[in-house]
Amino acid sequence: MDVLNVLGRRKKAIARIYLQEGKGEITINKRDWKEYFPTSILQYVVQQPFLLTKTESKYDIKANLDGGGITGQAEALRLAISRALIEIDPEYRPILKSNGLLKRDPRMVERKKPGQKKARKKFQFSKR
Numbered sequence: 001m002d003v004l005n006v007l008g009r010r011k012k013a014i015a016r017i018y019l020q021e022g023k024g025e026i027t028i029n030k031r032d033w034k035e036y037f038p039t040s041i042l043q044y045v046v047q048q049p050f051l052l053t054k055t056e057s058k059y060d061i062k063a064n065l066d067g068g069g070i071t072g073q074a075e076a077l078r079l080a081i082s083r084a085l086i087e088i089d090p091e092y093r094p095i096l097k098s099n100g101l102l103k104r105d106p107r108m109v110e111r112k113k114p115g116q117k118k119a120r121k122k123f124q125f126s127k128r
Helices: 041-055 070-088 090-098
Strands: 003-010 012-023 026-028 059-066
Touching: 003 090, 012 026, 012 070, 026 041, 041 070, 041 090
Parallel strands: 026 059
Antiparallel strands: 003 012, 012 059
16 A cells, blocks of 8 residues: 545645654654644544544554644544545445544634624624
8 A cells, every 4th residue: 555645724724744654653743643743632632533443553643744733733634534545445435424524614714894893793882
């Protein structure tokens, strides 16, 4: 198996991963993934595709994460890993799809409009 290059996005975060067979090592921006994502929730989000497909320590990942916040980056990485696993074995598709890991979350920050305080909040109205 050669190296797979896959992309995942969430909000403003972009995850570019290089997946190949190995011992299950994940490197993000030249750092260990447990150091990059310190909370257990984010670590679970990253591991989720591997746990569902029972491939925890089969593949090595080198990832470049850019933009957004830490949660958006974790979810972008999860999408990229899910897409890569489907390229390896299309039989993983129903499992990942039923758990919602193949959908690119379209929710973005709404822009601020002129004449308003924020995206939806207005300035205080004064009658007199």
